[in-house]
Amino acid sequence: MKRFLILALATAPSAALAQPVLMSAPPVPEARVAMEVFGKCAVERRPGEAVRLLKMDFTSTAYRTGLRKLSEDVARDCARRSFGAGVMRSSDLLFAGAMAEALMEAEAAPLNARLVRIAASPVKTFSATDxxxxxxxRSLPDQVAALFGTRPGSGAEEAAAAPLAEVIPVCARAGGVAESFELTVPAVRAMIATAAFRLLANSGDANA
Structure with a gap:
């Protein structure tokens, strides 16, 4: 697994935005796969609530409370299916990302084609990373779809994330992002998943 150190200063010289620095991070593929299964199970149990939450402002208290309640509501069935007798511990972002991927994957229409169709739709964002x-x-639908097609924590995921990492500084500059932030591959994947789902759902995409 790699960690992206993003230097995204809108006022900095372009050279500072050339490439993210890749840093090593401990791999935890089993936990990543388990979270993917848990998120899919949550969507199967409570699809309407999953959609409602993922369309919300994720910086709000209502979102955080709702996500925690959803996790608790499905824990009896989904935790055992995903983690056996273990206890699930993960971030809200990874849980939301797993649900977003499950919802998008449930549709037969290719994700890259769907993203192309709504690329110009105006959809509000809620943070610099969002x-x-x-x-x-919007910009790399083929690469986004390829990333979601990989197994979490795998070498294929790392390879699929690389072309997206190269464009992060460009997107930061285009969006006027005046912050520095550090992201892991799991976080990048989950961020893109939740953003892509909201983009589809709030643009009137019939398959979202």
């Missing part, structure tokens, strides 16, 4: 993620979903 703006970058939405830019990636």
């Amino acid at each position: 703006a970058v993620a939405q830019c990636l979903a």
Whole structure:
């Protein structure tokens, strides 16, 4: 697994935005796969609530409360299916990303084609990283779809994330992002998943 150190200063010289620095991070593929299964299970159990939450402002208290309640509501069935007798511990972002991917994958229409169709639709973003993620979903639909087609924590995922990482500084500059932030591959994947789902759902995409 790699970690992206993003230097995204809107006022900095272009050279500072040339490439993200890749840093090593401990791999946890089993937990990543388990979270993917848990998110899919949550969508199967409560699809309407999953959609409602993923369309919300994720910086709000209502979103955080709703996501936690959904996780608790489906824990009895989904945690055992995903983690066996273990206990699930993960971030809200990874859980939301897993649900977003499950919802998008449930549709037969190719994701890249759907993203192309709604690329110009105006959809509000809620943070600097969200703006970058939405830019990636709009600009690189083929690469986004390829990333979601990989197994979490795998070498294929790392390879699929690389071309997206190269464009992150460009998206940051285009969005006027004046912040520095550090992201792991799992976080990048989850950010793009939630942003892509919101982009589809709030643009009137019939398959979202």
